[in-house]
Amino acid sequence: xxxxxxxxxxxxxxxxxxxxxxxxxxxxxxxxxxxxxxxxxxxxxxxxxxxxxxxxxxxxxxxxxxxxxxxxxxxxxxxxxxxxxxxxxxxxxxxxxxxxxxxxxxxxxxxxxxxxxxxxxxxxxxxxxxxxxxxxxxxxxxxxxxxxxxxxxxxxxxxxxxxxxxxxxxxxxxxxxxxxxxxxxxxxxxxxxxxxxxxxxxxxxxxxxxxxxxxxxxxxxxxxxxxxxxxxxxxxxxxxxxxxxxxxxxxxxxxxxxxxxxxxxxxxxxxxxxxxxxxxxxxxxxxxxxxxxxxxxxx
Amino acid sequence: xxxxxxxxxxxxxxxxxxxxxxxxxxxxxxxxxxxxxxxxxxxxxxxxxxxxxxxxxxxxxxxxxxxxxxxxxxxxxxxxxxxxxxxxxxxxxxxxxxxxxxxxxxxxxxxxxxxxxxxxxxxxxxxxxxxxxxxxxxxxxxxxxxxxxxxxxxxxxxxxxxxxxxxxxxxxxxxxxxxxxxxxxxxxxxxxxxxxxxxxxxxxxxxxxxxxxxxxxxxxxxxxxxxxxxxxxxxxxxxxxxxxxxxxxxxxxxxxxxxxxxxxxxxxxxxxxxxxxxxxxxxxxxxxxxxxxxxxxxxxxxxxxxxxxxxxxxxxxxxxxxxxxxxxxxxxxxxxxxxxxxxxxxxxxxxxxxxxxxx
Numbered sequence: 001x002x003x004x005x006x007x008x009x010x011x012x013x014x015x016x017x018x019x020x021x022x023x024x025x026x027x028x029x030x031x032x033x034x035x036x037x038x039x040x041x042x043x044x045x046x047x048x049x050x051x052x053x054x055x056x057x058x059x060x061x062x063x064x065x066x067x068x069x070x071x072x073x074x075x076x077x078x079x080x081x082x083x084x085x086x087x088x089x090x091x092x093x094x095x096x097x098x099x100x101x102x103x104x105x106x107x108x109x110x111x112x113x114x115x116x117x118x119x120x121x122x123x124x125x126x127x128x129x130x131x132x133x134x135x136x137x138x139x140x141x142x143x144x145x146x147x148x149x150x151x152x153x154x155x156x157x158x159x160x161x162x163x164x165x166x167x168x169x170x171x172x173x174x175x176x177x178x179x180x181x182x183x184x185x186x187x188x189x190x191x192x193x194x195x196x197x198x199x200x201x202x203x204x205x206x207x208x209x210x211x212x213x214x215x216x217x218x219x220x221x222x223x224x225x226x227x228x229x230x231x232x233x234x235x236x237x238x239x240x241x242x243x244x245x246x247x248x249x250x251x252x253x254x255x256x257x258x259x260x261x262x263x264x265x266x267x268x269x270x271x272x273x274x275x276x277x278x279x280x281x282x283x284x285x286x287x288x289x290x291x292x293x294x295x296x297x298x299x
Numbered sequence: 300x301x302x303x304x305x306x307x308x309x310x311x312x313x314x315x316x317x318x319x320x321x322x323x324x325x326x327x328x329x330x331x332x333x334x335x336x337x338x339x340x341x342x343x344x345x346x347x348x349x350x351x352x353x354x355x356x357x358x359x360x361x362x363x364x365x366x367x368x369x370x371x372x373x374x375x376x377x378x379x380x381x382x383x384x385x386x387x388x389x390x391x392x393x394x395x396x397x398x399x400x401x402x403x404x405x406x407x408x409x410x411x412x413x414x415x416x417x418x419x420x421x422x423x424x425x426x427x428x429x430x431x432x433x434x435x436x437x438x439x440x441x442x443x444x445x446x447x448x449x450x451x452x453x454x455x456x457x458x459x460x461x462x463x464x465x466x467x468x469x470x471x472x473x474x475x476x477x478x479x480x481x482x483x484x485x486x487x488x489x490x491x492x493x494x495x496x497x498x499x500x501x502x503x504x505x506x507x508x509x510x511x512x513x514x515x516x517x518x519x520x521x522x523x524x525x526x527x528x529x530x531x532x533x534x535x536x537x538x539x540x541x542x543x544x545x546x547x548x549x550x551x552x553x554x555x556x557x558x559x560x561x562x563x564x565x566x567x568x569x570x571x572x573x574x575x576x577x578x579x580x581x582x583x584x585x586x587x588x589x590x591x592x593x594x595x596x597x598x599x600x601x602x603x604x605x606x607x608x609x610x611x612x613x614x615x616x617x618x619x620x621x622x623x624x625x626x627x628x629x630x631x632x633x634x635x636x637x638x639x640x641x642x643x644x645x646x647x648x649x650x651x652x653x654x655x656x657x658x
Contacts, residue, residue, distance in 0.1 A: 186391065188389055189394075191385075192392075194358065195378050195462075196456065290395030296391035
């Protein structure tokens with residue numbers, strides 16, 4: 001026997017909820033389409049393009065060519081040689097400053113000053129530095145006037161020009177992220193450490209560091225990826241044919257000077273793989289640390 | 300029990316003060332704490348009680364006065380050199396360390412040998428009854444358990460003084476009562492000296508040997524719980540200690556230490572806390588549970604009942620006098636709303652103070 005029960009009609013969201021889908025999560029769809037169109041599709045297109053060498057010779061001919069020419073494969077080391085020290089240096093610089101700024105009342109002024117280099121863009125900073133750090137620039141003139149040096153220091157068209165430029169444009173970003181991680185650690189933890197007999201150095205290493213490592217690892221990855229894809233400052237301030245011939249320059253030359261898009265794509269894919277390896281290593285290392293809340297109990 | 304508090308005789312706060320810019324958070328605080336005492340710093344928020352505690356711990360620098368431990372000046376020492384144990388309001392447990400590591404942190408900082416440290420940690424765990432939880436992270440414990448860890452961490456270093464900053468205010472009512480008893484038990488077991496900050500007078504009354512009432516950064520009264528409960532020194536302390544009813548009038552001397560207060564809406568007799576002259580303006584203060592409804596025609600305060608709450612054994616009502624003063628009273632029977640009643644109190648339970656200008 002069947003009993004006719006008039007079932008109330010479910011709304012669209014209720015029907016989604018029955019399948020354990022929150023209706024609000026559908027809002028992610030437009031963003032997902034944009035990501036697919038602007039990121040996933042070009043990336044896959046680049047992969048396929050890199051596997052269709054212009055000069056023929058099998059699927060991996062471009063990759064084989066890249067790794068058999070020292071002028072090409074050395075760009076990996078040159079790029080790492082720039083990106084890793086700059087990233088580490090700006091993190092090491094950002095930490096103590098963040099610890100001090102955390103205690104300041106007028107953080108906003110400092111933040112504003114620091115954000116300005118980000119808004120200027122790398123080309124303008126590179127151009128400015130070209131003058132400022134050049135043989136006739138203020139930097140050398142001041143040092144000469146103070147009799148600290150006898151001859152102008154060579155700071156442009158070499159490694160150090162690119163290093164300084166990357167540091168200036170990347171530091172605010174690194175610093176602001178570090179500041180937010182440092183401020184996120186409950187200050188009561190440090191006070192508790194002090195009453196238990198830990199001096200400043202031991203409070204830093206035993207309490208702050210273990211809680212900051214996961215955040216600093218993310219911070220490292222984001223800064224590293226930015227620095228690794230350096231192009232304008234390496235071209236303008238560096239020696240693009242020599243010690244700062246980074247991978248982005250090699251890819252650019254292949255694609256737009258030799259008109260070998262396939263080779264250019266292959267170099268871009270190799271760049272992505274190197275970045276993924278470094279980021280993967282850092283994130284894997286992060287798993288050895290505590291990654292939960294950084295407060296000491298109920299707030 | 301081998302965990303014990305370190306030996307010392309007295310800790311003296313000598314005229315200490317702390318200002319933040321032009322604001323005086325603490326002014327001329329004098330207090331001597333003896334070994335084994337349980338001292339509660341009591342006051343409303345912003346009265347300077349936490350500031351006092353942080354100054355003792357060394358987490359805040361004092362701007363005037365000095366702090367002496369057995370005649371040795373300690374206010375110039377950094378907190379890590381003072382070695383007082385501290386229990387924080389939000390527990391401040393290190394989230395990345397297990398219960399065992401948290402409790403052992405102070406021992407590690409003191410370079411206590413491994414097996415000695417393990418033994419003392421085990422004992423501290425037993426003291427706060429957390430056996431079996433040693434390898435959990437603080438995030439896996441309940442609020443009450445976290446506070447136990449925090450207490451164990453503070454006492455395991457055998458500090459001369461244990462400082463507690465509102466340790467129970469984040470716990471629910473039932474747990475708060477339970478932990479209150481625990482704290483007193485731990486204090487007694489260790490023979491510790493404890494300075495306890497709270498805004499809850501019940502907590503201070505039940506825990507402390509001595510209560511220090513602070514207000515606006517100065518000490519208003521120091522005394523045993525019964526002294527503060529029965530004989531507060533001034534109107535503000537009395538109000539803070541639960542004398543909720545306040546009636547203004549003029550006094551008429553009555554001998555035998557008792558004073559009659561004539562208000563516009565009746566009379567009240569009570570103990571004088573100040574020497575009062577006849578006709579002087581005065582204030583009578585009385586607790587809710589001491590003010591009750593009298594038979595009509597009796598000598599008392601006339602009021603109209605506004606609301607009545609059932610409290611199980613009795614009723615608590617609120618009423619207003621014809622002049623608009625709000626009073627609360629106790630009653631054995633339910634009282635009709637809007638009824639005019641006469642309220643009386645045992646003269647021993649009513650305190651009469653001189654009315655201050657601006658009061």
